[in-house]
Amino acid sequence: xxxxxxxxxxxxxxxxxxxxxxxxxxxxxxxxxxxxxxxxxxxxxxxxxxxxxxxxxxxxxxxxxxxxxxxxxxxxxxxxxxxxxxxxxxxxxxxxxxxxxxxxxxxxxxxxxxxxxxxxxxxxxxxxxxxxxxxxxxxxxxxxxxxxxxxxxxxxxxxxxxxxxxxxxxxxxxxxxxxxxxxxxxxxxxxxxxxxxxxxxxxxxxxxxxxxxxxxxxxxxxxxxxxxxxxxxxxxxxxxxxxxxxxxxxxxxxxxxxxxxxxxxxxxxxxxxxxxxxxxxxxxxxxxxxxxxxxxxxxxxxxxxxxxxxxxxxxxxxxxxxxxxxxxxxxxxxxxxxxxxxx
Numbered sequence: 249x250x251x252x253x254x255x256x257x258x259x260x261x262x263x264x265x266x267x268x269x270x271x272x273x274x275x276x277x278x279x280x281x282x283x284x285x286x287x288x289x290x291x292x293x294x295x296x297x298x299x300x301x302x303x304x305x306x307x308x309x310x311x312x313x314x315x316x317x318x319x320x321x322x323x324x325x326x327x328x329x330x331x332x333x334x335x336x337x338x339x340x341x342x343x344x345x346x347x348x349x350x351x352x353x354x355x356x357x358x359x360x361x362x363x364x365x366x367x368x369x370x371x372x373x374x375x376x377x378x379x380x381x382x383x384x385x386x387x388x389x390x391x392x393x394x395x396x397x398x399x400x401x402x403x404x405x406x407x408x409x410x411x412x413x414x415x416x417x418x419x420x421x422x423x424x425x426x427x428x429x430x431x432x433x434x435x436x437x438x439x440x441x442x443x444x445x446x447x448x449x450x451x452x453x454x455x456x457x458x459x460x461x462x463x464x465x466x467x468x469x470x471x472x473x474x475x476x477x478x479x480x481x482x483x484x485x486x487x488x489x490x491x492x493x494x495x496x497x498x499x500x501x502x503x504x505x506x507x508x509x510x511x512x513x514x515x516x517x518x519x520x521x522x523x524x525x526x527x528x529x530x531x532x533x534x535x536x537x538x539x540x541x542x543x544x545x546x547x548x549x550x551x552x553x554x555x556x557x558x559x560x561x562x563x564x565x566x567x568x569x570x571x572x573x574x575x576x577x578x579x580x581x582x583x584x585x586x587x588x589x590x591x
Contacts, residue, residue: 279375281368281374281375281376281377282374282375282376282377283376283377283378283379284369284376284377284378285379287305287309287367287378287379288305288306288309289303289304289305289365289367289378289381290303290304290305290346291303291304291383291387291388292304292388293385293388294350294352299354299355299356299359299385300350300351300352300353300354301350301351301354301363301383301384301385301388302348302349302350302351303318303338303348303349303350303351303365303381303383304346304347304348304349305340305346305347305349305367306345306346306347307342307345307346307347308345310340310347310367310369312371313369313370313371313376314369314370314371314372315369315370316340316347316367316368316369316370317337317338317339317340317349317367317368318337318338318340318349318351318365318366318367318368319335319336319337319338319365319366319367319368320335320336320337320338320351320363320364320365321333321334321335321363321364321365321366322334322335322336322358322361322363323361323362325361325422325423328423328424328425328426333364336351338350338351349365351363351365354385355416355473356412356413356416356417356472357413357416357417357420357422357423358385359384359385359386359389359409359410359413359428360384360385360386360413360417360423360426360427360428361384361423362382362383362384362387363382363383363384364380364381364382365380365381365382365383366378366379366380366381385409385413385428386410386413386428388406389406389407389409389410389428390406390410390431392406393406393407393432393436393439400439401584401587401588402588403436403439404439404440404441404584404587404588405581405584405585405588407432407436407437407439407440408440408441408577408580408581408584409581410428410429410432411429411440411443411577411580411581412574412577412578412580412581413427413428413429414427414428414429414430414577415570415573415574415576415577415578416472416574416577418570418573418574419570419571419573419574440580441580441583441584442580443573443576443577443580446576446579446580446583448561448562448563448564448565448575448579449538449559449561449562450562450565451540451557451558451559451562452468452556452557452558452562453556453557454554454555454556454557455542455554455555455556455557456554457544457551457554457555458551458552458553458554461552461553461554462486462487462488462489462552462553463482463483463484463486463487463494463545463552463553464482464483464485464486464553465480465481465482465483465553465554465556466481466482466483466518466524467481468480468481468558468563469481469526470560470563471528472574472578475530476530476532476534476537476560476578477528477529477530478528478529478530478541478558478560479526479527479528479529480496480512480526480527480528480529480543480556481518481524481525481526482496482524482525482526482527482545482553483522483523483524484523484524484525485522485523487547487552489547489552491515491525493547493548494513494515494545494546494547494552495511495512495513495545495546495548496511496512496527496529496543496544496545496546497509497510497511497512497543497544497545497546498510498511498512498529498531498541498542498543499541499542499543499544500532500536500539500540500541500542501539501540502533502536502539503533503535503536503586503589503590508531510529510531512527512528512529514527514528515527516528529541529543532560533585534581534582534585535582535585535586535588535589535590536582536586537559537560537561537578537579537582538559538560538561538579538582538583538586539559540557540558540559541557541558541559541560542555542556542557543555543556543557543558544556561575561579561582563575564576564579
């Protein structure tokens, strides 16, 4: 596997297709499962609006069991010391000759965090487990950078990915003693795109399309957590209807040149006293962060706002210090992703 991939498939052995995250705490005595040696687990990365790790296991291996899931242990750090683990149980999705277990929600700062993944299997009422598979986003990036047959564009993408992760760690003050790009060799560093050449657009036009709009744009904010998320902050002081009747429709052209519209329906209180509410949009791929977004607010199917245009990279204007470094690293990574996927 030498590409960032996305896939569609059907759930195997279960109706669950989503990742369930919780902290496992139990004091019950359980019978130790039987260790099965030699199960091969392969890896790819999803490049969606977040960074996800795909653990892939051949169907010929897992079809010998009645049921199976992947348990992922994610370290929780306090002052760069592991204080515990979050446990994620990931259900399989069948695609071709492999079952994929996708660990979602890996944030930029977590690229150097090692995930300990274990397959849990049952057959005839007996419990089995695989050996622990330790992996991280950084592991994938370095493996591609060290491959002689990996394409130059993929290596450049992985190099910019590592720099983005390190800038996020510095900005968030997260494990700064273990930056994900710390092991990059001079040859790898030479693959980085020129961060000083990164520029930002300034797209924040409000298009007047209706008379007397009752919903106004208060502003926008950007969240760089598990996903690159654009938050539309709306002023509802003049809106007399029901909050649950509002929806924000965000239209844009994707990397394949197709027009997409995403409907946002979940409002979050931003400032109750001033009647400000926020709608969050996180559907862009990494390669699409410069695409123009056009957002319009509707009450049901009736337009109640002007149209607002924006691009994610506009956020970088006027930023300073480590936040500016992070914005530049993010956009350098986005530009390299666009070159990789469009190439």
